[in-house]
Amino acid sequence: MDASHSEVELIPVLRDNYVMVLHDGARAVVVDPGVAEPVVSWLERRGLELVAVLQTHHHWDHIDGTPGLLNRWPAAAVLASGDDRQRIPLQTVALRDGDQLELLGRVVQVLAVPGHTRWHLAFHLPPRAGGQGELFCGDTLFAGGCGRLFEGSPAQMHQSLQRLGALPGPTRVWCAHEYTLANLRWAAANSPEQGEERQAIQERLAAVQELRRADQPTIPSTIALE
Numbered sequence: 001m002d003a004s005h006s007e008v009e010l011i012p013v014l015r016d017n018y019v020m021v022l023h024d025g026a027r028a029v030v031v032d033p034g035v036a037e038p039v040v041s042w043l044e045r046r047g048l049e050l051v052a053v054l055q056t057h058h059h060w061d062h063i064d065g066t067p068g069l070l071n072r073w074p075a076a077a078v079l080a081s082g083d084d085r086q087r088i089p090l091q092t093v094a095l096r097d098g099d100q101l102e103l104l105g106r107v108v109q110v111l112a113v114p115g116h117t118r119w120h121l122a123f124h125l126p127p128r129a130g131g132q133g134e135l136f137c138g139d140t141l142f143a144g145g146c147g148r149l150f151e152g153s154p155a156q157m158h159q160s161l162q163r164l165g166a167l168p169g170p171t172r173v174w175c176a177h178e179y180t181l182a183n184l185r186w187a188a189a190n191s192p193e194q195g196e197e198r199q200a201i202q203e204r205l206a207a208v209q210e211l212r213r214a215d216q217p218t219i220p221s222t223i224a225l226e
Contacts, residue, residue, distance in 0.1 A: 006104050008134055010217055011042050016178040017061050020136055024104045031136045032176050036060035036068025041082060052103055055080040055122040056138025058087035064175065066090050068207045086121040095121060113140040115157030116147035124167060133171035137164060142175045144183030144223040169224030180218035181210050
């Protein structure tokens with residue numbers, strides 16, 4: 001597999017977290033590793049070399065696995081918000097809004113999306129020919145919902161969601177938690193008693209319930225669906 005056919009896969013960890021892995025069959029980029037051991041095992045079983053870690057924000061369940069990954073692959077780069085160095089201390093590449101880089105032959109656009117935390121970042125990979133765009137959005141946008149406001153304001157979160165919503169509709173949304181069922185149950189309880197909106201929520205809720213009964217992930221979603 002070459003970089004033009006890179007894939008994204010999920011590693012479920014902790015109670016409801018996902019670690020995302022972008023790989024080309026030989027090299028891998030890991031997003032938001034809350035723990036190390038299952039990620040190391042996953043990569044080693046597939047013969048993948050870790051070349052970079054992307055971190056969307058500083059919360060422990062997104063970064064605590066980084067030291068263990070670096071113990072195994074000490075040459076891997078750690079890319080995170082340069083404004084949050086004290087809380088993400090292992091970063092080797094400081095990122096800010098508007099930065100653009102290349103990983104595994106893919107363009108990665110850095111988007112500031114404050115709200116959940118002050119310096120939260122998202123990583124957008126535009127589509128390549130015959131492929132699909134990817135969005136690693138941490139805890140800003142979820143399937144069926146958005147993240148809690150720990151440090152930012154409602155206005156900041158709204159602006160961040162509007163920014164993500166302007167990405168191409170087919171872009172796949174890789175959020176970092178399995179919250180979809182709870183989000184849709186809340187939406188169903190607070191939606192109008194009838195109409196197209198309620199019908200759409202109920203249909204999606206039924207589909208998500210079926211996935212969870214089969215112990216299947218409900219992501220990725222898409223920008224168009226959200």
